[in-house]
Amino acid sequence: MTIHRPTIDRPMPAGQVGRSVPRLEARQKVTGRADYVHNLVVPRMLYCKVVRSTVPHGRILSIDTSAAEALEGVYRVVTADDIRTVVPNPFYGPAFHDQPVLAVEKVRHVGEPVVAVLAEDPYVAAEAAQLVTVEYEPMEAVFDEIEAMTSTAVVHEVLKPAGTFPDLKHLVGRRDTNIALDYRLRRGDVDAAFAAADHVFAHEFKTQQVMHTPLEPMVSLAEPGEDTLTIHTASQSPSFVRIEIARLLGWPENRVRVKVPHLGGGFGAKLYIKLEALVACLALLVRRPVKWSLTMEEQFYTITKHASTFRIESAVDKEGRVTGRRCEVFWNGGAYADIGPRVTQKSGFTAPGPYDIDNVSIDSYALYTNRPPAGALRGFGIPQLVWAYESHTDLIARGLGLDPVAFRRKNLLRDGRPQATGTPVRDAAIEGVLDDIAARMAWETPFDRGSGPVKRGRGIAVGFKASIAPTTSVAIVNVAADGSANLYLSTVDMGQGSDTAMAQIVAETLTLRTEDVKVVHPDTDVTPYDMATLGSRSTFHAGNAVKLAAEHARDQIAALAASLGLPPGSNYAPADLFKKKYGMQAGNIIGVGTYIPEYKSPAPETGLSDNVTPFWMVGGTGVEIEVDTETGHVRILRMVNACDLGRPLNPKIVETQISGAALMQLGFTMFENMDLDDGQVTNASLADYKIPGMHDVPDQMESVITEAEQKSGPYGAKGVGESATFGVSPAIANAIHDAVGVRLTEMPLTPQAVFRALREAELNSSTTSA
Amino acid sequence: MDASETVKKIRFTLNGRPVSATVESHVDLVDLLRRFDLGGARESCGQGLCGCCTVVVDGVAMSGCLTLAQLVDGKRVDTIEGLDQTGALSPVQQAFIDEGAFQCGFCTPGFVLMTHQLLERNPDPSEPEIRDYLAGNLCRCAAYPEIIRAVKSAASRMRASAAA
Ligand code: FES
Ligand code: FES
Numbered sequence: 001m002t003i004h005r006p007t008i009d010r011p012m013p014a015g016q017v018g019r020s021v022p023r024l025e026a027r028q029k030v031t032g033r034a035d036y037v038h039n040l041v042v043p044r045m046l047y048c049k050v051v052r053s054t055v056p057h058g059r060i061l062s063i064d065t066s067a068a069e070a071l072e073g074v075y076r077v078v079t080a081d082d083i084r085t086v087v088p089n090p091f092y093g094p095a096f097h098d099q100p101v102l103a104v105e106k107v108r109h110v111g112e113p114v115v116a117v118l119a120e121d122p123y124v125a126a127e128a129a130q131l132v133t134v135e136y137e138p139m140e141a142v143f144d145e146i147e148a149m150t151s152t153a154v155v156h157e158v159l160k161p162a163g164t165f166p167d168l169k170h171l172v173g174r175r176d177t178n179i180a181l182d183y184r185l186r187r188g189d190v191d192a193a194f195a196a197a198d199h200v201f202a203h204e205f206k207t208q209q210v211m212h213t214p215l216e217p218m219v220s221l222a223e224p225g226e227d228t229l230t231i232h233t234a235s236q237s238p239s240f241v242r243i244e245i246a247r248l249l250g251w252p253e254n255r256v257r258v259k260v261p262h263l264g265g266g267f268g269a270k271l272y273i274k275l276e277a278l279v280a281c282l283a284l285l286v287r288r289p290v291k292w293s294l295t296m297e298e299q300f301y302t303i304t305k306h307a308s309t310f311r312i313e314s315a316v317d318k319e320g321r322v323t324g325r326r327c328e329v330f331w332n333g334g335a336y337a338d339i340g341p342r343v344t345q346k347s348g349f350t351a352p353g354p355y356d357i358d359n360v361s362i363d364s365y366a367l368y369t370n371r372p373p374a375g376a377l378r379g380f381g382i383p384q385l386v387w388a389y390e391s392h393t394d395l396i397a398r399g400l401g402l403d404p405v406a407f408r409r410k411n412l413l414r415d416g417r418p419q420a421t422g423t424p425v426r427d428a429a430i431e432g433v434l435d436d437i438a439a440r441m442a443w444e445t446p447f448d449r450g451s452g453p454v455k456r457g458r459g460i461a462v463g464f465k466a467s468i469a470p471t472t473s474v475a476i477v478n479v480a481a482d483g484s485a486n487l488y489l490s491t492v493d494m495g496q497g498s499d500t501a502m503a504q505i506v507a508e509t510l511t512l513r514t515e516d517v518k519v520v521h522p523d524t525d526v527t528p529y530d531m532a533t534l535g536s537r538s539t540f541h542a543g544n545a546v547k548l549a550a551e552h553a554r555d556q557i558a559a560l561a562a563s564l565g566l567p568p569g570s571n572y573a574p575a576d577l578f579k580k581k582y583g584m585q586a587g588n589i590i591g592v593g594t595y596i597p598e599y600k601s602p603a604p605e606t607g608l609s610d611n612v613t614p615f616w617m618v619g620g621t622g623v624e625i626e627v628d629t630e631t632g633h634v635r636i637l638r639m640v641n642a643c644d645l646g647r648p649l650n651p652k653i654v655e656t657q658i659s660g661a662a663l664m665q666l667g668f669t670m671f672e673n674m675d676l677d678d679g680q681v682t683n684a685s686l687a688d689y690k691i692p693g694m695h696d697v698p699d700q701m702e703s704v705i706t707e708a709e710q711k712s713g714p715y716g717a718k719g720v721g722e723s724a725t726f727g728v729s730p731a732i733a734n735a736i737h738d739a740v741g742v743r744l745t746e747m748p749l750t751p752q753a754v755f756r757a758l759r760e761a762e763l764n765s766s767t768t769s770a
Numbered sequence: 771m772d773a774s775e776t777v778k779k780i781r782f783t784l785n786g787r788p789v790s791a792t793v794e795s796h797v798d799l800v801d802l803l804r805r806f807d808l809g810g811a812r813e814s815c816g817q818g819l820c821g822c823c824t825v826v827v828d829g830v831a832m833s834g835c836l837t838l839a840q841l842v843d844g845k846r847v848d849t850i851e852g853l854d855q856t857g858a859l860s861p862v863q864q865a866f867i868d869e870g871a872f873q874c875g876f877c878t879p880g881f882v883l884m885t886h887q888l889l890e891r892n893p894d895p896s897e898p899e900i901r902d903y904l905a906g907n908l909c910r911c912a913a914y915p916e917i918i919r920a921v922k923s924a925a926s927r928m929r930a931s932a933a934a
Contacts, residue, residue, distance in 0.1 A: 020870075023867075023870070025875070026866075027867070028875075029872055030867055030872070031810070031851065031853070032849070032878070032879040035809075036812075039809035041804075212910075214876075214910060215820060215874070215910050216812070216814065216876045262874070262875065264814075264874050264875070265874045265876060296816060494874055495872075495875065495911050656873060657873075659912065660873060660911050664910070664912055685815065686815040686817060687815075687817055691908060691910060693905055693908055695901055697914045697915060697918075701915050
């Protein structure tokens with residue numbers, strides 16, 4: 001049975017923030033009328049289908065488009081040479097300008113777009129794409145992140161950092177390497193800590209490549225104007241799309257208009273440039289609107305989550321305090337960097353975990369390989385790290401014969417103490433999250449371990465994440481003459497409920513009803529800059545901007561009242577003020593808010609900074625499981641997820657975010673895995689790549705909002721979209737160990753893997769006893 | 771298009787209204803509905819595995835992505851857009867809102883239609899029965915716990931109004 005404790009609302013004075021307002025667009029969603037780019041059709045539109053590379057690494061020898069061009073109904077077949085007539089240097093990317101709009105001279109992964117076919121009928125476009133033949137000269141390929149460190153196969157001849165990030169500057173022009181970024185952190189004296197240690201523990205953990213699979217597959221539609229271009233796109237980052245497309249075209253920003261309606265899921269897949277560059281070029285080439293919709297299969301070749309290897313080593317003293325930690329993390333970025341270098345750095349610096357360790361070294365490497373590209377996926381690298389450090393932490397506790405919760409408590413980072421970078425941890429309820437989980441699971445009481453072939457176990461894990469800093473959000477609040485308000489914001493509601501939460505902030509500040517605030521969806525002609533909807537940054541960054549904008553409007557309303565001779569503090573309806581001032585229902589008050597937190601970039605040599613993030617997200621998981629020792633099958637009986645998200649703006653939506661994030665990570669933990677054969681994804685469909693369904697939901701599922709407040713956040717809030725992913729994987733691996741005494745160090749934790757580990761353990765024990 | 775392609779004029783009842791369309795043999799039901807400006811059934815997996823494209827044909831929920839349009843000739847086709855034709859939401863739709871049983875909403879029409887079908891056949895389903903019945907619908911936002919609650923709450927509302 002799913003246990004549900006009623007949601008507790010904690011409303012603020014105006015009764016808006018802290019109330020579980022149903023999503024503003026709820027009615028459109030249950031009636032099937034919510035607008036997605038998926039459904040968008042415009043007059044004279046052409047459909048695009050791309051021809052994709054069949055080899056993981058190779059030089060393009062020839063492209064024959066004649067048969068496709070001869071097919072009735074084909075409008076145009078386009079190659080990289082055509083693209084170059086629109087964009088002379090057709091390479092894009094948020095961190096590196098390494099990704100071609102269509103493959104130029106060579107291909108770097110199976111599934112890379114090489115040729116685009118346009119037709120009025122999507123079936124014709126698809127058929128014509130089959131008729132294009134491309135000849136390749138295969139090149140040596142590399143797929144593994146460790147091999148990529150030293151391999152003779154080099155994915156990119158020369159590194160091309162975008163220049164946006166100062167810490168990538170030193171990479172300009174580096175040749176013959178697959179290391180796209182080498183981030184390092186050095187704190188204290190690690191060698192001395194290890195030399196003096198009473199115990200040393202060293203382990204290696206691996207994660208597999210997985211995909212976001214948003215159910216609305218990626219889609220973009222570009223419409224050319226006279227000297228403008230409008231892009232309707234299922235994107236989490238409309239402001240970035242505008243800037244990057246303008247850069248490619250050499251246009252001013254204001255000639256590119258990017259519009260985003262509802263998104264059918266994003267999870268990090270729909271960030272930066274995905275399909276937008278190609279549809280933009282195609283629309284300008286043929287002077288007609290062009291729509292490109294991916295199939296589910298094509299998504300697997302577009303963006304994925306980093307596979308990783310993490311080598312972690314700890315020095316521990318005889319009291320059970322961790323005194324030193326070495327972390328080496330290798331991120332398999334695939335063929336194009338996308339945001340991988342940011343994952344490598346921004347997540348890399350939290351690799352030692354939420355523990356108070358004086359001596360730390362971190363080396364975190366972004367690697368090019370010939371796999372489909374990897375980017376951001378709900379957690380931005382943190383779930384891979386927590387998987388390793390919380391498995392490792394559990395192994396240390398076991399090695400020392402200590403209770404895993406007690407061992408963690410002894411080593412936790414407490415408020416005000418410096419994290420590995422040197423940034424003091426504030427407003428991070430690490431201990432509160434751990435306590436909440438332990439209390440819900442009655443950790444101190446005896447636990448029934450089962451009997452017979454089915455054994456029971458439990459496990460716990462806690463992780464944390466820094467925000468992506470420094471980033472900017474701008475918001476505009478427009479109060480109309482009847483007192484109603486519009487919010488103009490480029491934050492994208494992809495299901496996380498940001499429209500509703502942001503409207504609540506406006507309503508609380510202006511004393512309106514949330515339902516009466518209208519949120520204008522991203523349209524870069526109208527809505528102001530917002531860095532992107534990613535990394536759980538919106539509640540904090542956009543939320544602060546929205547609050548500032550609403551306060552700005554509120555102050556102007558007060559000033560208007562004063563100018564009309566009303567004494568301060570008197571009670572008036574804004575509508576009356578407008579009427580009094582303009583003689584009729586007329587006019588507007590426009591409030592503007594811009595927010596960028598303070599930030600200090602880590603020093604290049606040491607990776608240290610005393611202000612590396614404006615806030616910390618904390619999440620933890622506890623599970624009770626059953627392992628069938630005859631089949632290796634693991635059943636999750638109970639899962640408790642607790643998060644520090646500051647004060648919840650909308651408790652019910654927040655709880656859904658917690659359980660949704662945890663269930664997604666459950667899929668990555670237990671079964672999701674992109675099977676690769678020479679760079680080809682052999683299970684690129686929902687038939688073979690299983691994602692969690694109804695039956696995968698644990699029997700008992702609990703979401704806990706840990707008591708906390710982010711003082712610098714809007715009404716005490718901060719982000720939550722990712723936090724519940726952190727602890728899931730290691731909590732389950734720890735529980736398996738607890739139940740049956742075997743340790744899995746590679747995800748996913750399939751029945752086969754558990755079974756194999758059990759048999760190995762049996763063999764080892766029989767050989768040692770023999 | 772290949773020469774064996776046939777174009778056929780079909781007539782069917784769409785959300786209670788008689789309609790007709792001329793369709794090629796390869797066109798599927800999702801595409802057909804798009805011609806009537808109905809966007810609630812959406813193709814996602816394209817393989818009959820996710821339920822985003824659910825359409826009810828002669829009272830039976832089907833995957834629109836696997837149903838050829840010509841096959842609905844003479845049939846009754848009901849979509850998510852037909853549920854609130856009176857202006858009021860169905861009890862299932864209302865329960866989905868009250869329980870917050872969706873995030874991005876892309877899968878929601880499929881879940882709502884399947885829930886209606888479940889409750890028509892079984893007005894008081896147990897939790898395992900709910901899970902079994904909805905196992906063919908996927909929600910990547912994983913709003914499953916809320917969906918289960920919404921189904922239970924819709925069931926009790928519908929039983930209460932049937933008893934009244
Ligand atoms: S799109 Fe038809 S079942 Fe998935
Ligand atoms: S609500 Fe997003 S897929 Fe179900």
